[in-house]
Every structure is written in structure tokens, then in C-alpha cells.
Amino acid sequence: MNYIFKLLKALNSNQAPWQISLAFVLGMILGFLPFFNFFSFFVIVLAFVININISMFILSSGVFATIGLLLDPVFDKVGYAILTFEPLIPLWTFLYNIPYVQWTGYNNTVVMGSLAISLLLAVPIFFITNRLIIKYREKLAWIFDRIPILRGFKIFKFLETFKGQE
Amino acid sequence: MKIFRWQGIIILLVLIALVSVFFIFFFDTLVKKTLEKTLSTALRRPVEIQSFKSNILSLKFTIQNIQVADKKNPYKNLVQIKKVAFDLSSEKLAFKKYHIENLSVEDIALNTQRKTPAFTKEEQEEREKKDSKKIPNIFEKLKFPSVEEILKKEKLKTVEVGKHYEKELSYSIQEWKTYYKDIQKEREHIEKLKQQIKTLENQVKHIKSLDDIKKIKENVKSLKAQIDDRLKKIKNLKQKLKEDTQKIQNAYKDINQAYKYDLNYLKNKYSLDLEGGINLAGLLFGDTIKNYLKKGISIYKTISPYLKRGEEKQKELQEKRYRLEGRYVKYVEYNPSPDFVIKEGKLSLFMFDSKITGRLKNFSDNQKIYKKPFEIFLNSKETKLFKDFRFYSKFDRTTKQEKDNFNLEIDNLKTKEIVLKNFIKFTENSVNLRADVSVLEEKILNGEVKFIFEKTKPIILRTDSSAEIFKQLFEDINRFFVLVKLGGTLESPSFKIKSDLDDMLSARFKNLVNQKIAKFNTELQAKLDQNRQKYEKQIQQYKKEFEKYSKLISQYESEYKQLLEEIKRKFDTKELQKKIKKSILKKFKF
Numbered sequence: 003m004n005y006i007f008k009l010l011k012a013l014n015s016n017q018a019p020w021q022i023s024l025a026f027v028l029g030m031i032l033g034f035l036p037f038f039n040f041f042s043f044f045v046i047v048l049a050f051v052i053n054i055n056i057s058m059f060i061l062s063s064g065v066f067a068t069i070g071l072l073l074d075p076v077f078d079k080v081g082y083a084i085l086t087f088e089p090l091i092p093l094w095t096f097l098y099n100i101p102y103v104q105w106t107g108y109n110n111t112v113v114m115g116s117l118a119i120s121l122l123l124a125v126p127i128f129f130i131t132n133r134l135i136i137k138y139r140e141k142l143a144w145i146f147d148r149i150p151i152l153r154g155f156k157i158f159k160f161l162e163t164f165k166g167q168e
Numbered sequence: 169m170k171i172f173r174w175q176g177i178i179i180l181l182v183l184i185a186l187v188s189v190f191f192i193f194f195f196d197t198l199v200k201k202t203l204e205k206t207l208s209t210a211l212r213r214p215v216e217i218q219s220f221k222s223n224i225l226s227l228k229f230t231i232q233n234i235q236v237a238d239k240k241n242p243y244k245n246l247v248q249i250k251k252v253a254f255d256l257s258s259e260k261l262a263f264k265k266y267h268i269e270n271l272s273v274e275d276i277a278l279n280t281q282r283k284t285p286a287f288t289k290e291e292q293e294e295r296e297k298k299d300s301k302k303i304p305n306i307f308e309k310l311k312f313p314s315v316e317e318i319l320k321k322e323k324l325k326t327v328e329v330g331k332h333y334e335k336e337l338s339y340s341i342q343e344w345k346t347y348y349k350d351i352q353k354e355r356e357h358i359e360k361l362k363q364q365i366k367t368l369e370n371q372v373k374h375i376k377s378l379d380d381i382k383k384i385k386e387n388v389k390s391l392k393a394q395i396d397d398r399l400k401k402i403k404n405l406k407q408k409l410k411e412d413t414q415k416i417q418n419a420y421k422d423i424n425q426a427y428k429y430d431l432n433y434l435k436n437k438y439s440l441d442l443e444g445g446i447n448l449a450g451l452l453f454g455d456t457i458k459n460y461l462k463k464g465i466s467i468y469k470t471i472s473p474y475l476k477r478g479e480e481k482q483k484e485l486q487e488k489r490y491r492l493e494g495r496y497v498k499y500v501e502y503n504p505s506p507d508f509v510i511k512e513g514k515l516s517l518f519m520f521d522s523k524i525t526g527r528l529k530n531f532s533d534n535q536k537i538y539k540k541p542f543e544i545f546l547n548s549k550e551t552k553l554f555k556d557f558r559f560y561s562k563f564d565r566t567t568k569q570e571k572d573n574f575n576l577e578i579d580n581l582k583t584k585e586i587v588l589k590n591f592i593k594f595t596e597n598s599v600n601l602r603a604d605v606s607v608l609e610e611k612i613l614n615g616e617v618k619f620i621f622e623k624t625k626p627i628i629l630r631t632d633s634s635a636e637i638f639k640q641l642f643e644d645i646n647r648f649f650v651l652v653k654l655g656g657t658l659e660s661p662s663f664k665i666k667s668d669l670d671d672m673l674s675a676r677f678k679n680l681v682n683q684k685i686a687k688f689n690t691e692l693q694a695k696l697d698q699n700r701q702k703y704e705k706q707i708q709q710y711k712k713e714f715e716k717y718s719k720l721i722s723q724y725e726s727e728y729k730q731l732l733e734e735i736k737r738k739f740d741t742k743e744l745q746k747k748i749k750k751s752i753l754k755k756f757k758f
Contacts, residue, residue, distance in 0.1 A: 036494070050176035078494055085497040098499040101262035112494030 017055055019139075023131035025054040027124045029062025034070045034077070034116040040106035041117055070116060081115025196220045203231070211470060213239045213246060227256040243281075250275035260505065267509040271528070276517030315691040318434060319699075325426035325433075326696060330703030333419035337710045340412045344717055347405060351717070354724040357398055361731055364391055368739060372747070381748055388739040395732045402725045409718050416714065419707050427700045434692055435685075449650055449667030452588045457617075457652055457663060465613075465658050468572075472610055474508075474533055475542060475563050506534035515546075522551040526559070535565040555580035570610060576603040576617075591629055592642065598622045605654060613661050617652040624648075641676050648672065 032045045049059045070077070085094060097103045107113045200220035207215040218233035236247040251274040260267040368391070371384050510531040517524050526546035532538040546559035556579040563572045578601040587593040600622070605615030626642040628635055648669040656662035 047180060050180040051172055053170050053173040053176070056176075081494065082497070091499065094497070095499040099263075099502045104264040107496075109497045109499070110494040111497065115494075 019132050019135040020128075021053060022055045022058050022135055023128050024052065025049070025056065025058035026062045026131045027128045028054065029059045029064075030066045030127065031117075031120040031124065032059075032063040033066025033068075034073070034120040036107075036110075036112055036116070037067075039113055041113065066120075073116075073119075074112060077115030077119065078111045079115065080118060081111035081113065084114050084118055085109060085111060195224075196222055200231075207234075207236075211236060213237055214242075227258055227261065229254055229256070238279075245280040246278070248277045248280045249273060250277075254510075260509075263501075263505075265505060265507050265509075267505070267511070268513075269511055271510045271513035271515075273513060273515035273517075275523075276515060278517070278519060315688070315695045318438060318692070319695055322430075322434065324430050324696070324699065326423060326430050326699050326703070329419075329422045329426040330699070330706075333415070333422070334703060334706055337412070337415060337419065337707065340415065341710055341713055344409075344412070344713065347408075348717060348720075351405070351720055351724065354398065354402075354728075357394075358724070358727050358731065361391060361394060365731070365735060365738070372739070372744065375744075375748055375751065378748065381744055384739065384744065388735060391735055392732065395728050395735070399725065399728050399732075402721055402728065405717075405721050406725070409714060409721065413711070413714050413718070416707055416711050420704065423700055423703050423707075427696055430696055431693060434696075435689055438688065438692075448673050449669045450665040452592065453650055453652075453665055453667075456588065457665065461654070461661055461663065465661060468607065469658065471563075472572075475531075475535065475565055504537045506532040506538050508533040509538065517546070522548055522553050522557075524548040524557060524559075535563075539566055541566055553582055554578050569608065572607040572610075574603065574605045574615075576601060587629070592638070593627050593629060594621060594624045595627055597624045607658065611657050611659075613654050613656055613658055615654045617654070619650045619652075620647075621649065622647050637680060640680060641673055645669070645672055 028045055028049050032042055032049075035042045035045070049056065084090065094109065097108060108117075196219070199222065200217050203220060204215050204217050214237040216233075216235045216237075217231055219231070221230045221232075222228070231252040232250070234247075234249040234252065235245050238244040238246040252272070253274075254268045254271045257265075257267040257269055364387070368384060368387055371380065371387070375381055375384070508531075510528065513528040513531070515526050515528065517526070524546050525548065526544060528545075529543045530538065530540040531542045532540070535541060541562050541564035543563075544559070544561040546557070548554070548557040550556065556577070558575075558577045560575045561573065564570065578599070581597075581599040581601060583594075583597045583599060585593045585595045586597060598621075600620040601618070602620075603615070603617040605613070605617065607613055624646050626645055628638045628642060630638060648667060650669070651666045653664045653666070654661065655664075
């Protein structure tokens, strides 16, 4: 836990709210997607390349992976509906006939369902998280500066990451 | 603020490098483990692989020593393969399709033994004992019970009738013994009557008056009445004797009929009905063939699902969904091809202690698209074990009616010995095998398998009392065939076994049985004769007794009749009247 806090602190200094929000959203997408998958790999690459909060990305992916397990039947149904949706079939057929595209697993119901749902949720969740972080920095950040006893708890060190640099 | 994080890229590259190194070093081990797990699940048997080696760039793979264990017998391998090597087509792999251009399967060995035995010796002996017990049922017929046992066990009519007459006639004899005492008294009666007649004669000589005549007349009448009474009694005795003599005749007749009935009944009951012959070939080879058939069907059922029709497979994929795995939706392919193909394959296997080589062609999981049936050819040149071996199999799912064919031809297959049911072994065999079997729609089984045994030497393994019979039956039989006609479905296969061995054995068996029957019948007849003669002898005694009585009665009857005649003659009323007339006239003569 201690190691994670240190790692998070080191990686997340001078971070803007969008960095944390985007990390949260990318973590959600990764969490919902089946792990061994092209899209998962792509999200991980994005997380490393874009300057986002990695600790939030890891935390978010863990939380959403657990939720994803419960939502598996929903992903399957949604994915199947998308993949068999008549107007989209020419597109899927076209992709199907491009070399190596099948390896992405796009035609898998759970992959397509989780990808679709997570992408659909990505935009609103990004903005909501962004807004919440700003509000937090405005209204709650002073608590950690003024009550020394809270500084003693390591858990609040983690929460400090949300404060950013003043 | 920087949008991109270059150190992140470095970390990512390091991570990718680490994963690549991991795959380079551990990929083969991982695949080996996965293959073992997948094959074990698919074949429902434990599968072990010694090693898996891959060359990702050239897409060449080699698997060493695959062992598929027999699930019923953990000490036995159902299949063991020394080496499997194949290369994948990169062009098809881009479309997630596994097309093997060249496959090489080396040294397939079936039913290889493991070091430790599957059963304990006791269990093995118990099983052999059970097998051995199954055989004699048919030959139990040859074991006749002894005639003494039969006569003790069976309720004989001869005895029943004999005893009935014995009782009845013995009662009659007892009655006649009482009569005999009375009959003997007849002598006294006769003597007495004779005395009376003499007295009467004297009286007649000295007749003086009419009163004398009257008296004589009365005496004569009394005498006549006495004789008539005796004759009447004798007549009754004669009638009784006649009835009892008739009983003796009836006894002879009935005992004879009972004897004939017993003889026929016992002959029929204890003799053989040989009209149906014997189906020994079915009994001997049935279980072995059943086991081979079961194994064959089991192998077929293992292979068959991999050759499923395209539409069926697609439907199955659409319906089957595993949790956290999802379903793969398939779309129209611009250049359709099956998911899995083996274009050409070479294989070698160990069978009958010989190395057989072969090749396979066009294995695919969707023959509708591939439009080529899957074919397997196996053959071998002359070996120590056989002269020629040819196997051809064709799994054709390209047409509407699926048809799978299997042809096998083996010439001069030399087997040291074939032990059947621990009852007989055929040694130094040379077997010609011809099999032509087909399966329609993966369900209907049809075909025949013919084994021609030549130069065989049958050896009876039994050591009990019937061993000699079996030896006689199988003596000099060194050539026969066994034809197995297959039918039914894969779920409930049926087979009929026909063999000229049955005809040969039936003839010998009939001969042996006829000899036995003849001996049995003679013994039975002799014993029943003894029984009959015992009763007849007894009746003969009674008959003699009755004849004695008859003779005596007849004698007395004749004597009584003579006396009656004598009375009639001597004491005729008219004569007496004449005599009186004369005497009176003499007195009054002047």
C-alpha cells in the first residue's frame, strides 16, 4: 500500500483535473474489457503515453473489472445486438475480411458489448469526474492543510493527490 | 503542461520487451500446458505431452511424445505418438484460420502397456473364471444324467400301473385263498352225494309201496337241488375267476403301455433337440467383436465432431456461450475457407507389432466450404506379421448425405494365439481380414467384416470332464471363417456372426450326441424293462394261482355235472314208475 502511495505521489505531481478524469475513464474501459484483448492493450498504451494519473488508472481498472464481472451477461447481450444489427453488418463483414482484424476480437459479443458500453459512458463520466475534482479542490482541500492529525493517516496522503499543486 | 509522457513510452517499451522475453522463454511451456489441458478436456482422457517447440517466424511447431491414457485403465495408453510436426499458413492465420500445409505424425502406437498392471492377479483370475463359465451352457446337453438318477427322479408310469395291479391282484389272491378253502370242501360234498346216490339206489331196489317211490322222488329232488346249488356256487366262482383273469390280461396290457409311454417320454425329455444347431462362433467371438466395435465407435465418435458441417458448427457457436468468454459472431467471407485444415499429412503407426505408414488428405472442419472429403490411407509392405496391409477411410461430408467409409484388408496376418473366453485358443493362425464398413449421417452403421482363419491349431484350455468332448469337436479344424455383419446405429450397434465353424461343429456335435443318445436309450430301455419284468413276474405268479383255481373249479363242476347226469339217468321218474308197475303186477299175478 505504502509503495503504491509513493508511486502515485511521484507520478501525480502537477496534475490537472483532466489527467485524473481521463485516467478514471480509461481505467473504466480497461476494467470492462476482457483482459487478453487487443483493445485492452490499446488502452494500456494510451494510459502510458498520455500524461494521465496512473494510480487512478490502476485503481479505476480494478474497480471496474469487478463490476465488469457482474455485467458480463449484459455485455454479451448488448454486444450480440450490435454485432447482429442489420445496418452495421456490412461494416462488420468488411472488417471481418481484413487480415488480422479478427485477432482484435471485435466480433466477440463480450468485447463488443463492454467496449460499446464503456465508450458510451466515457464522455459523461469524464466530464462528471472532472467537475467533481474541481469542486473537491475548491471546497474540501483545505481540510488536509488545517487538521494536522489527518495528515498522520496515510490514506489521506493518497487523497492529497487529488489536490494537485497550488 | 505536457500531454504526452515520454518516460511512459519507455516504461511501456520495457514492459513489452519483458513480455516478449517471457514469451520467447516460456511460450513453448505455456502452449504445452494449454495443449495438455485442452486435449484432456476434448478427449475426456488424461493427455501428456513431453515437449512443445515452436518457431513463430516460420510458424513451424513440433510436439514430442503425446500420451493419451485410457480413462478406464490408467496403466494403459490408448494412443501414444512419438512426434507431431506441422507448419501453419501465415496467410490464413491472418484471418484466424489454422491451415496446416504439412503434417507429420510419427510412430502412433495404440494400446501401449504401462509398466504397472491395471488389475491384480486375483481379479484377473476371477474374470477368467467367469468367462470360462459362460461357455459350457451349450455343451451341458452332452452331459446326460445317469439312468439310475433319472429313474429315481422321475415318476414312472410303469411303476404306478404295476403297483396298482400288484395291490389289486394281491387282494384278489387273498380272496381266492378263502375261496380255495371252500373249494376244497367240494370233494367232501361230492363224496357225500355219491353216498347218498348209492343209498337211493338201494332204496329203489327195495321199493314196496307208492310211498317209497314218493320218498325216493323227494330224495332225488333234494339231491338235484344240492348239486344245482353247488354248481351255482361254482359258476359264481368261475365268473369271479374270469374277472380276475381279465384283470391279469389288463395288467399285462397296461404295464406294457406304461413302459412304452415312459420310454418315449424319457427319451424325449433327456435327448437333444439338434435342429437349431449351435452358434458357437457367436458365443466365442461375440464378446471380442463387441469390444472392438465399441472401441471403433468410440474412436469414430472422437473424430467425427471435428468434421462437423459448417452450418451446424456456426449454429452451435451462436448458441453456446461461456461466461466471461462471449460468443464469436461470424460474417460472410469474401474468400470462404474452413477454420481448420490439414492439407497433407504423413503418419506412421505401430500396429500388430509392425510399422505402418500412411498419409492423410484434406482434413477440414467444414467440408461444405472446402469441398473435399477427408481421406486416410495406410499401408504396409510384407512384414514378419503379415503379407499385406491396406486401410482406406473416407469421411465425406461434402454432399447432402454424409457418408463415412472404412476399408481394411490384411493378408496372412500371423497371430501366435487367440485366446477366447479362457476356453479355447487358436494358435499359429494365419488370418485374412476384409472389412468394409460405412456410417451414414453419423448414425447408421452398415457393413461387414470377414476373418478367414487358416492353418490354425485349436487347443482346448478346459481341463474338466467335458474337455475330451471339446477336443473331439475341434480336432483337425484348421480353416474356417467368421463373418460379422454390422447394423443398427452408433448408439445401439448390432451385429450378427456367421461362421462355417458352426456347420463343422454342428455335424460333429450331432454325431457325438447321437452316440450318446443311443447309449442312453439302450440303458434306459434296459432299466425300464427290468421294472416291467418285475411286475410281469408278479402277475405271472397270480396268473398261475388263478389257473390252479380254475382247473380245480372246472374239475368239480364236471364232477357235479356227472353226478347230476347219473341221478337223472338212475332215478328217472318214468323208469321208477315202470318198475313199481312191474312189481305190483308181480304181486297180484295169479
